[in-house]
Amino acid sequence: MTDRIFPELAAFLAEVHAETNLISTERKDALDQLAAFIDERRNNGGIAKLIFICTHNSRRSHTAQLWAQTAAHHYGIDGIDTYSGGTEATAFNPRAMAALQRAGFRVETVTPGDNPLVSVRYATEADPMECFSKVYDQPPNPRKDFCAVMTCSEADQHCPIVFGVTERIVISYDDPKAFDGTLEEEARYDERCRQIAREMVWALGRVRID
Numbered sequence: 001m002t003d004r005i006f007p008e009l010a011a012f013l014a015e016v017h018a019e020t021n022l023i024s025t026e027r028k029d030a031l032d033q034l035a036a037f038i039d040e041r042r043n044n045g046g047i048a049k050l051i052f053i054c055t056h057n058s059r060r061s062h063t064a065q066l067w068a069q070t071a072a073h074h075y076g077i078d079g080i081d082t083y084s085g086g087t088e089a090t091a092f093n094p095r096a097m098a099a100l101q102r103a104g105f106r107v108e109t110v111t112p113g114d115n116p117l118v119s120v121r122y123a124t125e126a127d128p129m130e131c132f133s134k135v136y137d138q139p140p141n142p143r144k145d146f147c148a149v150m151t152c153s154e155a156d157q158h159c160p161i162v163f164g165v166t167e168r169i170v171i172s173y174d175d176p177k178a179f180d181g182t183l184e185e186e187a188r189y190d191e192r193c194r195q196i197a198r199e200m201v202w203a204l205g206r207v208r209i210d
Contacts, residue, residue, distance in 0.1 A: 004123045005074060009104030013074055016198040023202055030171050031199055035206035037147045037167050042079040042207075049146035050082045055158065057086030057133040059096040060151040060173045060192065066100060066129060067197045070122040071204035080204075083146075085136030087159045091115045092131050095180065099189040103197065137163060171199065 005013070023031070034050070041048035052064040061084035069082040091114060100120065101107050110130070111117040119128040136159070137143060144164035150156040153172045162168060173196060179188040 004125050005070070006104050006106065006121075006123060009070070009122055010074075012103045012197065013070070013201060016194060016201050017205075019194075019198050020202045020205075023199060027171070027199065028202065030169055031203040032206055033167075033169050034147065034149065034171070034203045037169070038077075038080060038204075038207050042077075046079070046145075048080045049142045050080065050149055051136055051141055051146050052082070052084045052149045052151050053086065053136045053159065053162070054084075054150075054152040055087050055154045056090040057084055057088075057135075058090045058093040059176060060196065061086065062092055062131055063096055063100065063193055063196045064149065064151050064171075064173075064200065066105065066120055066122070066131070067200040068204065069129060070105075071197075071200045072207075073123060073126060074201070075204050075207070075209065077204060077207055077209060081142075083141045084131070085134050085138065085141050087135070089115060089133045089135050089138070091133050092118050093177075095176070095185065095189050096193070098186075099193040102190060103193055 038048040050068060052061040054061040065082045065084035072080045097107050106121040108119045109116050110119050115133050118131045120131055121128045145166050147167045147169060148162045148165045150170045151173055156170050173192060176188040176192045179185045
């Protein structure tokens, strides 16, 4: 289905697909757990609901949500819904949005403000994904029967109980926020965006397609 994905995004996906050797065995084990959860739900005729959770729902969780859904589309896998949330709500960080744009996503602010509503597209024919910062159990996120993917160690520590969860998997990423306002800012955001893309491509590539 790559012909339906925006060309620059398809090229980016091809690049990260060739980099999966950079993923450690330990991280592949966690990513395989995610693929197994998706398989189990789809094999039983259900929907694999994935909530990517970090502390502020501003950078890593949004990025992982978007890449997971894009990778599912890339592989032609249905029955997957991705969401993101935090242990508190802030705002979708514009630096993370810019990194996603550089990778090939089409990003548009629908409603400005302290916590803007942002529309993100990865393909012409796919519905846009609406993103804003929210607590993990806030609508439109599901309240039960989902996999919580903890994308930062702080969220994993500060959220010892995720209510309604069926499975909890830790796939944490270093926060590019540490480089805000430095000469390395853009490169570090791009690096994190690329790492998350690479790992979501690996995980979704392990899902069985009947």
